[in-house]
Amino acid sequence: MKRSAFIPLLLALCLVLTLSCPVLAEPATVVCSFYPIRVFAENVLKDVPDVTLQTLAPAGTGCLHDFQLLPGDLRALDGAKCLVINGAGMEDQFLPLLRKEMSALPLVDCSAGIALIEEEHGPNPHIWLNALNARQMALNMGEGLAALLPEHAERIRANAAAYADRLTALHDELAAQLGGLPCRDIVTFHEAYPYFAEEFGLRVVASVTVEPDEAPSPRMIAETVELVRACAVCPLFSEPGVSSDALQVIASETKQPVYELSPITDGDGSADDYERAMRKNADTLLEALGTAEK
Ligand SMILES: [Zn+2]
Structure with missing residues (x-):
């Protein structure tokens, strides 16, 4: 093939390929x-x-x-x-x-x-x-x-x-799972659970701290102890990886058990992790609040 015929053919081929291929999205x-x-x-x-x-x-x-x-x-x-x-x-x-x-x-x-x-x-x-x-x-x-x-x-x-x-x-x-809980009062570690409580009709009696890194004052701890003592059943909820001296003090003063709720700020990153973590939190609540004799 003569070079003069080859170049228009190549251009035509490029045009056909361009028109027939879908436009590639930008990454x-x-x-x-x-x-x-x-x-x-x-x-x-x-x-x-x-x-x-x-x-x-x-x-x-x-x-x-x-x-x-x-x-x-x-x-x-x-x-x-x-x-x-x-x-x-x-x-x-x-x-x-x-x-x-x-x-x-x-x-x-x-x-x-x-x-x-x-x-x-x-x-x-x-x-x-x-x-x-x-x-x-x-x-x-x-x-x-x-x-x-x-x-x-x-x-x-x-x-x-x-x-x-x-x-x-x-x-x-x-x-449905949490609808029949006989007790609905909880104390949480940080102020992360009012929307969860609102969704399932729980009452957050107190949160030990507003932000996880903030240590509560002795007065806040004393107030929380009083609030917990005023409830018949009021389990305390820590968070994974948290070691809170304040929560331990409140637990020993009030003789309430300590469980763990996840704020779902960490995990394995899988697409269903939010759903699994919410189910686990609900199971924990059932264990903590679900016994009718309490
Ligand atoms: Zn938070």
Whole structure:
């Protein structure tokens, strides 16, 4: 073949290939602020191609009450499609700096439309510990990500809807399981459980501390002891990996047993980890509160 005939043929072949192949989506990185958001995103972005998930807070961070951005975090966010946040104040320690340093980075706020519980210090941010809130958060995430990744919008919305259905089923299952508890008073380690209590009709008599790293004052401990003594049954709930002297003092003063509830801020990262952890928390509550003779 003459060179003069070969080049137009090559161009024609390229044109045919270009027109016949689907447009490849740009690879995108979606960053989640912390663990529960990451688990929700594993479901909402299931089987969505060319999207990489990352989590800003390293494993073991827990809640983000004291989380500060390091220069490496800003580098990790540079070029990301978006940062998906819990909202409701959970990221307030670092959002002002992030907005200043990376004003163009889109944020997907999962808390939109969720009724917040007000504490003395402001809204309680632990909204994910309630299956119906988690459902709303997954749907919010789905809408936000579908708008930012329009080429995958259909799959993202379908994933969010399917996960929302699972979370509705989880709520129904746990509500049935916990509906007949004879006692409903609990004391928790940190102020993470009012949304969970609201969902299942429990009463958080006291929380030993507002934030996990904060040691309660002797006066707060004494007040909690009085509140627990006023209840017939009031088990205490620590958290995995927590060793709280204050909780031990309260337990020995009131002779109440200590159990463990997970705030679901750590885990193996699997897509069903939120559901498994919520079921485990419900089982623990049944064990702690479910004996009618107590
Ligand atoms: Zn917390």
